[in-house]
Amino acid sequence: MKNYPWHKKLMEKLLRSRETLPHALILKGRDGTGKLDFANRLAQSLLCESPHESGEACDACQACSWFANGLHPDFRKIEPEIDTSDSGKKSSRITIDLIRSLSAFTNMTTHRNGYRIILIHPADAMNLPAANALLKTLEEPPGKTLFILVTSRPNQLLPTMVSRCHALAMPFPKPAEGEAWLRENGITNPASFLAEAGHAPLAALQLASEDSSLKNRFLDEIGSSSLDPISVAETFHKTELSLILRWLQKWCHDLSSFAFSGKIRYFPDFSDRIRTVSTRMDRIGLARFQRKLCEAQRMSTHPVNARLFIEEMMLTYRALMDSQ
Numbered sequence: 001m002k003n004y005p006w007h008k009k010l011m012e013k014l015l016r017s018r019e020t021l022p023h024a025l026i027l028k029g030r031d032g033t034g035k036l037d038f039a040n041r042l043a044q045s046l047l048c049e050s051p052h053e054s055g056e057a058c059d060a061c062q063a064c065s066w067f068a069n070g071l072h073p074d075f076r077k078i079e080p081e082i083d084t085s086d087s088g089k090k091s092s093r094i095t096i097d098l099i100r101s102l103s104a105f106t107n108m109t110t111h112r113n114g115y116r117i118i119l120i121h122p123a124d125a126m127n128l129p130a131a132n133a134l135l136k137t138l139e140e141p142p143g144k145t146l147f148i149l150v151t152s153r154p155n156q157l158l159p160t161m162v163s164r165c166h167a168l169a170m171p172f173p174k175p176a177e178g179e180a181w182l183r184e185n186g187i188t189n190p191a192s193f194l195a196e197a198g199h200a201p202l203a204a205l206q207l208a209s210e211d212s213s214l215k216n217r218f219l220d221e222i223g224s225s226s227l228d229p230i231s232v233a234e235t236f237h238k239t240e241l242s243l244i245l246r247w248l249q250k251w252c253h254d255l256s257s258f259a260f261s262g263k264i265r266y267f268p269d270f271s272d273r274i275r276t277v278s279t280r281m282d283r284i285g286l287a288r289f290q291r292k293l294c295e296a297q298r299m300s301t302h303p304v305n306a307r308l309f310i311e312e313m314m315l316t317y318r319a320l321m322d323s324q
C-alpha cells in the first residue's frame with residue numbers, strides 16, 4: 001500500500017521524528033480521503049526493520065511481511081466487531097471488552113524490540129465505557145506504545161481523551177491534485193466524480209466504479225419536465241434504495257444550493273437541468289422534502305415495498321416542481 005500524494009509531507013514529517021512521537025495521535029479528516037490507509041502505512045513504517053531513507057516501510061523485510069498479512073505481533077487493530085450474541089449483526093460500536101483486551105498486549109514486552117502500535121478505527125465508534133477505559137490507559141501510557149485514533153467525527157470523542165492525544169488534521173488534496181490521482185487510477189473524467197464525492201478522491205474512485213449509466217438515467221428522469229413517477233418506480237425498484245436516496249439527496253442539495261447561491265456541487269454535468277428545475281421548485285417544500293429523504297436514508301435497509309416507496313417519493317418531488 002502506497003502513500004497518497006496529499007499525505008506525503010505529513011508522513012515524512014512523522015517518520016523523521018519516529019523516536020519522539022507522542023504516545024497517541026488522532027488522525028481527523030473527511031471520509032474518502034485515505035486516513036485509514038495513512039494510519040496503516042504509518043504503523044507499518046514504524047514497525048519496518050529496514051525502512052527506506054525517507055522512513056517509509058521497505059515492503060520486503062520480515063516485519064513488513066507480517067504486517068501485510070495481519071500477523072505482526074506488536075500491532076493491534078481495534079474496529080467494531082461482529083456481535084454474535086445478536087443474530088450475527090454487525091455492531092457499530094467499539095465496546096469496553098475490546099479495549100480491555102488490549103491490556104494483556106500493552107503489558108507484554110514487545111516482540112521485536114520496537115514500537116507497539118494500536119490502531120483504533122473509527123475512534124468515534126467507542127461507546128462511553130470503552131472510551132473511559134482507553135482514557136485510563138492514556139493517562140498512564142505504557143512505554144514505547146503508540147495509539148493511532150482515526151476519525152471523521154472528532155467532535156464525538158471525549159474532550160478528556162482528545163486533550164491527551166496529539167490531533168492531526170489530515171491534509172486534503174487540491175482539486176487538481178485529486179484529479180491527477182484519479183486519472184492515474186484510470187478515471188477518464190475525474191472532475192465530475194470528484195465533484196460528486198465532495199472532493200474526496202477515494203470516495204470519487206468508489207463512485208467511478210459504480211454503475212454510472214444507471215445513475216445518469218435516474219438523473220435524466222428526475223431532471224425531466226415530463227417526469228412520470230410510475231415509470232420511474234417501475235425502472236428503479238430493483239436498484240438498491242439507499243443508492244437512489246443518495247442520488248436524490250445530492251440532486252436536491254444541488255437544486256437548493258443553485259437557488260440560493262448559484263452553485264452546483266455534486267452534478268455539474270447536469271447543470272442545465274438543475275438550473276431549469278431549480279427555478280420551478282417550491283423552496284420551502286424542497287427543504288421539507290430533503291428532511292424526509294434524510295429520514296428515509298436512515299431506514300432504507302428496512303423492508304419496504306420499494307416500488308411504492310419510490311413512486312410516492314417521485315409524486316412528492318413532482319408536486320414541488322409544479323407548485324410554482
Ligand SMILES: [Zn+2]
Pocket residue numbers: 048049050051057058059060061062063064
Ligand atoms: Zn520493512
